[in-house]
Amino acid sequence: MSLVLDPVAQDLLFREARTANTFTDEQVTDEQVQAIYDLVKYGPTAFNQTPLRVVLVRSEEARARLLPHMSEGNRAKTGTAPLVAILAADNEFHEELPRLLPHFPQAKDVFFSERSTRESNAGMNSALQAAYFIVGVRAAGLAAGPMTGFDFAGVQKEFLDDDHTPLMIVNIGRPGEDASLPRLPRLDYDDVVTTV
Amino acid sequence: MSLVLDPVAQDLLFREARTANTFTDEQVTDEQVQAIYDLVKYGPTAFNQTPLRVVLVRSEEARARLLPHMSEGNRAKTGTAPLVAILAADNEFHEELPRLLPHFPQAKDVFFSERSTRESNAGMNSALQAAYFIVGVRAAGLAAGPMTGFDFAGVQKEFLDDDHTPLMIVNIGRPGEDASLPRLPRLDYDDVVTTV
Numbered sequence: 001m002s003l004v005l006d007p008v009a010q011d012l013l014f015r016e017a018r019t020a021n022t023f024t025d026e027q028v029t030d031e032q033v034q035a036i037y038d039l040v041k042y043g044p045t046a047f048n049q050t051p052l053r054v055v056l057v058r059s060e061e062a063r064a065r066l067l068p069h070m071s072e073g074n075r076a077k078t079g080t081a082p083l084v085a086i087l088a089a090d091n092e093f094h095e096e097l098p099r100l101l102p103h104f105p106q107a108k109d110v111f112f113s114e115r116s117t118r119e120s121n122a123g124m125n126s127a128l129q130a131a132y133f134i135v136g137v138r139a140a141g142l143a144a145g146p147m148t149g150f151d152f153a154g155v156q157k158e159f160l161d162d163d164h165t166p167l168m169i170v171n172i173g174r175p176g177e178d179a180s181l182p183r184l185p186r187l188d189y190d191d192v193v194t195t196v
Numbered sequence: 197m198s199l200v201l202d203p204v205a206q207d208l209l210f211r212e213a214r215t216a217n218t219f220t221d222e223q224v225t226d227e228q229v230q231a232i233y234d235l236v237k238y239g240p241t242a243f244n245q246t247p248l249r250v251v252l253v254r255s256e257e258a259r260a261r262l263l264p265h266m267s268e269g270n271r272a273k274t275g276t277a278p279l280v281a282i283l284a285a286d287n288e289f290h291e292e293l294p295r296l297l298p299h300f301p302q303a304k305d306v307f308f309s310e311r312s313t314r315e316s317n318a319g320m321n322s323a324l325q326a327a328y329f330i331v332g333v334r335a336a337g338l339a340a341g342p343m344t345g346f347d348f349a350g351v352q353k354e355f356l357d358d359d360h361t362p363l364m365i366v367n368i369g370r371p372g373e374d375a376s377l378p379r380l381p382r383l384d385y386d387d388v389v390t391t392v
Contacts, residue, residue: 002225002227002228002230002231002232002336003231003232003235003335003336003337004208004335004336004337005205005208005209005235005334005335005336006202006204006205008202009201009202009205009335010235010335012200012201013201013331014235014236014238014239014328015235015238017238019240029198030391031198032198033389034198034385034389035198035199036198036199037385037388037389038385039199039201039206039210039211040210041382041383041388042210042211042213042379042382043210043327043330043331044215044330044340044342046342046344048380048381050382050383050388052388053388053389053390054388054389054390055389055390055391055392056389056390056391056392057392058391058392059392062392096383096387099381100380100381100382100383101380102380102381103377123319123320123323124319124323124344124363125323127319127320127321127323127324127327128323128324128326128327128330129327130324130327131239131323131324131325131326131327131328131331132210132327132331134239134240134324135209135239135327135328135331138201139199139200139201139205139206140198140199140200140201141199141200144240146240146242148242148320159392167320181299183238184244184296184297184298185244185295185296185298186237186238186244186246186296187237187246187292187296189230189233189234191292192233192237192246192248192249192250193229193230193233193249193250193251193252194249194250194251194252195226195251195252195254196251196252196253196254196255196258196355
């Protein structure tokens with residue numbers, strides 16, 4: 001009752017949405033991914049740095065290069081998902097800052113001249129954007145299957161470069177049969193929130 | 197067109213939602229925070245580790261302890277926001293795993309025996325949950341003002357402990373006058389997404 005978001009939307013994005021491990025054959029189109037991006041690109045990041053980058057693994061050739069890097073438990077679902085997205089952090093995001101933060105273009109040099117600072121910022125802020133992306137996949141009526149069980153160095157070498165760090169890989173599609181495990185428990189409010 | 201989420205919800209959560217820098221006097225109740233948590237707690241994390249912890253700064257005494265740690269540009273808004281939340285990562289989240297992952301309680305020891313592994317996991321997954329939390333604040337019809345401009349070590353010492361790392365501080369309330377800067381640019385789809 002304290003939420004103004006429509007209950008149907010609450011269910012779509014959080015309450016009924018589930019991580020999917022199997023998918024139907026229905027394709028995920030570029031138009032859907034573009035619509036997802038055009039929604040979630042507005043999610044806030046520090047200094048508007050928006051360091052998330054996405055590699056869509058569409059061709060059979062690319063998928064064949066990806067599968068050996070997946071952990072055994074993730075290989076079958078990544079092999080059959082209609083679309084697979086590698087989410088990565090751009091550690092050189094500061095090069096775009098003059099365009100993203102036009103009222104303070106000096107931020108590029110004042111705050112982000114050190115690579116280690118950029119890496120920690122890109123890690124945290126691309127994770128925020130990964131969460132927005134997962135919410136966006138659900139907003140498109142699709143299921144996401146986010147995974148961190150893969151060889152990060154191998155995926156970086158195969159699909160990215162030294163400036164881009166893998167964050168997670170997300171299977172995307174419509175849920176198939178027995179797509180999800182039973183909902184796991186969550187912590188109680190009082191375990192998570194304290195008031196001072 | 198490619199999204200099934202109601203356009204009103206799209207606007208509420210992303211398109212019209214803005215980071216707020218000023219707020220009205222209207223209070224943010226514990227019931228609202230509980231409703232936000234009860235929605236966004238379902239957002240996915242790796243191994244269901246859900247490492248995010250939240251400290252609500254409610255008392256004037258606590259706020260007075262917080263303000264000196266805020267960067268100068270954040271002090272006024274944090275001083276006047278109806279509610280301020282410190283979001284932190286619990287680096288000892290694995291202690292809760294037997295309860296959170298009942299079908300694989302060994303995960304606690306198999307994957308998370310090393311503190312450094314826990315810290316990197318807690319950092320990434322609490323950032324995912326921070327993004328869900330921001331979306332949840334908006335789902336409650338409120339504005340969030342997430343900030344990383346503060347003395348992290350000072351806030352940790354004052355409000356947390358060695359096992360909890362600050363992630364961001366979020367001002368929460370209804371937007372006041374001139375609450376937001378003009379919307380900043382975003383990267384184009386083709387700058388962010390590549391297909392292989």
